[in-house]
Amino acid sequence: MLRKPFIAGNWKMNMTAESGAKLIEELKPLVKDANCDVALCVPAILIPAMVKAAAGSNIKIGAENVHWAASGAFTGEISAEMLKEYGVEYVIIGHSERRQYFGETDETVNKRLTAALAAGLKPIVCVGETLSERESGETEKVLYRQLAEGLKGVEDIKKIVIAYEPVWAIGTGKTATDEQAQETIAYIRKTLGELFCPKCAEKVIIQYGGSMNAGNCKGLMAQPDIDGGLIGGASLKLDFAKIVNFDK
Numbered sequence: 001m002l003r004k005p006f007i008a009g010n011w012k013m014n015m016t017a018e019s020g021a022k023l024i025e026e027l028k029p030l031v032k033d034a035n036c037d038v039a040l041c042v043p044a045i046l047i048p049a050m051v052k053a054a055a056g057s058n059i060k061i062g063a064e065n066v067h068w069a070a071s072g073a074f075t076g077e078i079s080a081e082m083l084k085e086y087g088v089e090y091v092i093i094g095h096s097e098r099r100q101y102f103g104e105t106d107e108t109v110n111k112r113l114t115a116a117l118a119a120g121l122k123p124i125v126c127v128g129e130t131l132s133e134r135e136s137g138e139t140e141k142v143l144y145r146q147l148a149e150g151l152k153g154v155e156d157i158k159k160i161v162i163a164y165e166p167v168w169a170i171g172t173g174k175t176a177t178d179e180q181a182q183e184t185i186a187y188i189r190k191t192l193g194e195l196f197c198p199k200c201a202e203k204v205i206i207q208y209g210g211s212m213n214a215g216n217c218k219g220l221m222a223q224p225d226i227d228g229g230l231i232g233g234a235s236l237k238l239d240f241a242k243i244v245n246f247d248k
């Protein structure tokens with residue numbers, strides 16, 4: 001298999017230690033025979049409890065953000081080493097909600113990515129256009145910039161997961177069609193080939209994210225360039241297991 005599928009959840013600012021651990025306990029038997037890699041990215045304060053809940057299973061725990069400095073005067077931030085210390089494997093970087101509400105830029109994405117890679121975390125870098133960017137025909141230009149700037153200086157592109165999340169499809173119930181998602185993700189892969197090397201780009205896992213659910217996951221996952229999903233709302237319930245088992 002050239003690329004092992006990867007289904008990850010993004011809990012965003014949802015769940016409690018109790019409800020999160022309960023969900024993971026219920027998910028464990030349902031996803032144990034998955035043919036894909038499985039992760040849940042959870043709020044920082046829930047990390048220790050969720051790592052404990054997922055212990056011994058095939059569910060890996062991820063964080064939703066990471067700071068670029070190793071330590072220092074950055075009130076409210078969390079470093080890559082701190083995440084590693086608690087058993088975190090993955091980290092989402094540059095989610096559109098962070099770009100939209102918290103001033104994330106391609107430059108800060110790049111700094112966070114560099115720190116995550118140095119600490120041995122597996123970054124899930126989010127890219128995607130807004131509705132107005134798509135409607136004005138700027139999708140490719142925006143994605144090119146996000147990839148070129150966000151991934152600057154990366155030595156081994158295969159260590160990074162890309163999540164293509166069209167902003168207009170997030171939490172709106174409006175999924176990109178299978179064809180739209182495939183076409184855009186193929187563009188992302190081609191661009192990675194140009195920026196890094198075509199052979200390496202063939203090995204990069206690229207997820208789709210944006211209102212992906214148990215009903216539409218099969219069609220999306222059947223597309224040749226779509227290797228997985230980054231799941232928001234549907235990762236807060238047992239439906240997540242149905243997405244993980246998309247191939248059954």
Ligand code: 13P
Binds near residue numbers: 010209
């Ligand atoms: P929804 O699946 O809720 O649309 O969220 C997608 C997302 O932003 C995952 O990171």
